[in-house]
Amino acid sequence: MRHAHTVEQVRSAEAALLATLPDGALMARAAAGLAAALVDHLGGAYGRRVLLLVGPGDNGGDALYAGAQLARRGAQVDALLVADRAHDAGLAALTAAGGRVVAEVPERVDVVVDAVVGIGGRPGLSPGAQAALDAVRNVPVVAVDVPSGVDVDTGETPGSHVRADLTVTFGTHKVAHLVDPAATACGAVHLVDLGLDLPSAAVSALQPHDVRRLLPVPKPDGHKYTRGVVGVRAGSAAYPGAALLCVAGAASGLAGMVRYVGSDEAAARVHDAHPEVVGGGRVQAWVVGPGTDTDAADALAGALADGVPTVVDADALAHVTGPVASALVLTPHAGELARMVGVDRGEVEASPLRHARAAAERYAAVVLLKGRRTLVAAPGGGVRVTTTGVPWLATAGAGDVLAGLIGALLAAGLDPFDAASVGSWLHGAAATLASGGGPIVAGDVAAALPDVVRRLRP
Known part of the structure; x- marks a missing residue:
């Protein structure tokens, strides 16, 4: 059975696991899974041009750490910050690995990583995030956890939102991955196992x-x-x-x-x-x-x-x-x-x-x-x-x-x-x-x- 858990269920399971792990270990697992999925999607890392659209939360941190891994493998990784703050340690890791923070969308981009908001975000996109997405309208998009702007627990899309070609999610599927119209915006969905201990879910899909x-x-x-x-x-x-x-x-x-x-x-x-x-x-x-x-x-x-x-x-x-x-x-x-x-x-x-x-x-x-x-x-x-x-x-x-x-x-x-x-x-x-x-x-x-x-x- 493919289970789709709510944000509250995921947050509770993550908190329980975090209590047993060293600081940063859970984000490291997520970033490694995201980096591997991006390499697979791109057919390699060396010479690829990756644009991270980075929001203020842990979702942005996952993308920044994954970007650092890609940069160490020869990719050109640029991070465009769409909020007034970002994950500090993730930014430091990216720049230390050779990645850059940029003020505008580069001319050539092979893939856009949507890390604007994660599962805790509200439906809809900020004007800044929407403008950045408009500038890369014809570039493949990989969403981190969920496409930004969708309603994670209902599968609804009441406002502007990302339309991804691939969504890399962590720990479990969420309702938005299975239920339309949000599921349509997810594209293909790749699950990275984090070892969460999760309760039963009200929404599921037979296998x-x-x-x-x-x-x-x-x-x-x-x-x-x-x-x-x-x-x-x-x-x-x-x-x-x-x-x-x-x-x-x-x-x-x-x-x-x-x-x-x-x-x-x-x-x-x-x-x-x-x-x-x-x-x-x-x-x-x-x-x-x-x-x-x-x-x-x-x-x-x-x-x-x-x-x-x-x-x-x-x-x-x-x-x-x-x-x-x-x-x-x-x-x-x-x-x-x-x-x-x-x-x-x-x-x-x-x-x-x-x-x-x-x-x-x-x-x-x-x-x-x-x-x-x-x-x-x-x-x-x-x-x-x-x-x-x-x-x-x-x-x-x-x-x-x-x-x-x-x-x-x-x-x-x-x-x-x-x-x-x-x-x-x-x-x-x-x-x-x-x-x-x-x-x-x-x-x-x-x-x-x-x-x-x-x-x-x-």
Whole structure:
């Protein structure tokens, strides 16, 4: 599991470790890790021109000490101070190693090191820092710990901020590294281990070994009913294709049986494409909503009447008005969630973590907020971030496949939080596999799911 800790948690862990180490030892570890990452990013040190944008805190000290190491290896390292003070010992180390303090941006720069503010900084940039960044607009940027100006604990970017190509962070990931829009500003993220003793984190991201552990696997004496039966209420005369795609996600092999209930037009297409799918009956989980159009309210009522865990997607989301007796997984995109909580879509896109958590509490349900970094929020504050997937996944019908897949995992026995987060991870991984770097359609994602599962198995 990749954990994303808050500033308070990191500061507490650092303080505990500092009490056991000689003065300067922790900063030395961070600086060494940053210097190594910069050498790797630059493809060497000798002859490279490095510009440090240095703020007043320990973040600036990390950069100055790393700059000293690069200068000793033959790099030209310049430090531009963007505040009225800087880390004195770090400055002394840099100049002793041959680095310089400059008053303006040099003509040629190979990389900019953003050390303006660290995890304790407020969102937004000072005019001086913004002016320096504007002067090196087309130069690659490596951020120290987090891109300056982002909100570290929320992943929001309410003001001007750095957009990094690489972020080198220390001790643990922070929320801003995983949650958009700040995660987009981080670029690639490289973690330097400092040996911190950290508590559990409310925000995390599944890794392949976590998904492997959670995946339902048939028992030797299992049969189709013990593996779980998932029901799908999707599609309509207007949108029969949504039924096909939702069933394709549900029929990916992770549950023992799929039952379909829907319009005659959609049912004919579903049974032609998936002859293994049967009609209505008892199920362990329902998926309801994709393409249900004007039938959405009735479809939702029919699913909830069984009292089993239910995935509510697309058209059916508009008919969820509050908590219900069944365990729910709600799967809105930003526009749908905005309508559900009564705000503008832009507010959800600017603060996805806050709104996903609020919706989970409001509806007493797991809320999966779709996006580049999909968020799965549970009542109580726990959130998992999906880091798999490719931009090509933004294609019509992909959400229908996802809803069916989550339903299958629910029917197979996973709880709603695990089913939603594992389903989202598999969905993104299948899209990556199917894409191969090129365009895909939703059916390609469903078809790739069995291969993704095979690759995860030992």
